[in-house]
Amino acid sequence: MPDPAESVEAMRDGLEAVGYLAAESTALVSFLAAKLGKPVLVEGPAGVGKTELAKALARATSRKLIRLQCYEGLDEAKALYEWNYRKQLLRIQAGAGAGETGDEGWSGVHDDIFAQEFLLERPLMQAIASPEPVVLLIDEIDKTDQEFEAMLLEVLSDFQISIPELGVMEARSRPLVLLTSNNSRELTEALKRRCLYLWLDYPEVERELEIVRLHAPELAETVARKLVEVVHMVRGLDLKKPPSIAESIDWARALLMLGADDIDSSVFQRTMSIIVKHRTDLDVVAERVGVKLDDGVLGRLGTTG
Ligand SMILES: Nc1ncnc2c1ncn2[C@@H]1O[C@H](COP(=O)(O)OP(=O)(O)OP(=O)(O)O)[C@@H](O)[C@H]1O
Ligand SMILES: [Mg+2]
Structure with a gap:
């Protein structure tokens, strides 16, 4: 490569x-x-x-x-570094036990406990x-x-x-x-x-279709295409939280598990909570998209293109 x-x-x-x-x-x-x-x-x-x-x-x-x-x-302590207090303390106690007292002894211990090995490296x-x-x-x-x-x-x-x-x-x-x-x-x-x-924005239909197929290769292409078209349509509605690529992938995997070979209005109603996750959004989507699926508008979309 x-x-x-x-x-x-x-x-x-x-x-x-x-x-x-x-x-x-x-x-x-x-x-x-x-x-x-x-x-x-x-x-x-x-x-x-x-x-x-x-x-x-x-x-x-x-x-x-x-x-x-x-x-x-x-x-900083969680992002950069922090001192390993527990280990430092043990070192100090060990020093005291070995008679490292007085100014000289302490300065040796001090140099010791602020060495690299007492550092906890964060990301x-x-x-x-x-x-x-x-x-x-x-x-x-x-x-x-x-x-x-x-x-x-x-x-x-x-x-x-x-x-x-x-x-x-x-x-x-x-x-x-x-x-x-x-x-x-x-x-x-x-x-x-x-x-x-x-x-980074939501991708166009063709790229999202490729991404979905990459993550759920067993899903029939016609179903995958219809799925992506429905998702794009849902994104076009004025929702609190439009579905993301992650949700398209989840939906594809769910349809695969359910053995769905089409996305008709009944399949859509049953599974739409995978892509729409707000109470008010659900109402909007059920009304606007569910109807279209019944009309066969998206059905035709799904088999063309
Ligand atoms: N271009 C792509 N190719 C393949 N897979 C993708 C692509 N874009 C997104 N995905 C898939 O979409 C899912 C969501 O992606 P990711 O978690 O990176 O999103 P994010 O932008 O970091 O989201 P958040 O803002 O919620 O953290 C992942 O499973 C990822 O594999
Ligand atoms: Mg992220």
Whole structure:
């Protein structure tokens, strides 16, 4: 297999070979990120393949994936490093037992307990300390606060971490960094400036059909096509939460298990909660799409094209 970092086409093929069907823009940005060593900020609605892109990039480039899952209140101790207090305490107790008391003894113990072996490396540090380059996924960065973002900026621009007790720790290799966001808050300009940007959206019918067929290959093509067309139609309604690719895949797998060979209004009514997950959305969809399936409008759509 050619090196995915060789060209945009090689990147697209590399991603496809590991089960990720990338749009042109996705392949392009991934290629540039690998070439330029710049982080990528991936934004888009839920379930369109943001997290999966990082996983696929790791598989395609044969790199280890290190993931930092962000959440409200995430701090440096959980993202960067913290001291292993328990181990430090044991060391101090052992020192006291061995008669390491007094100023001299204590300074020896102090030097000891702030050495690398007492450090608990968290994902950002692991990514930088790894001798082999890794893929670093900083997932759902929008869940953290701006303070955390500022700290991250430092790491991402200098690829080094300064530890007061130990000094500066330089990166041993440069990770390929992907940050994902669901847009729950606007990220700072400073962060955006340092990143390449990729907007992932719901794919067009043909690509989504390919993705669904990749994940549920046993489902008949006519059913898969109708499924994707129905999903696209549902997305066109004004819903609280439109169905994502993840839900299309789940629906395909469910239809397969139920042995459905068509999506008529009865199959749709029974299974639509797989793609629509809000009480009010269910009402809208049942009324608007159910009727169309009875009219055979989508039935005809499903067998054409
Ligand atoms: N281009 C693609 N090729 C193959 N599979 C895909 C593609 N896009 C999405 N998928 C599949 O869709 C599902 C959802 O993707 P993923 O979890 O990456 O979404 P997400 O954008 O990270 O969602 P969220 O914002 O909820 O975290 C996964 O099972 C993934 O395999
Ligand atoms: Mg995700």
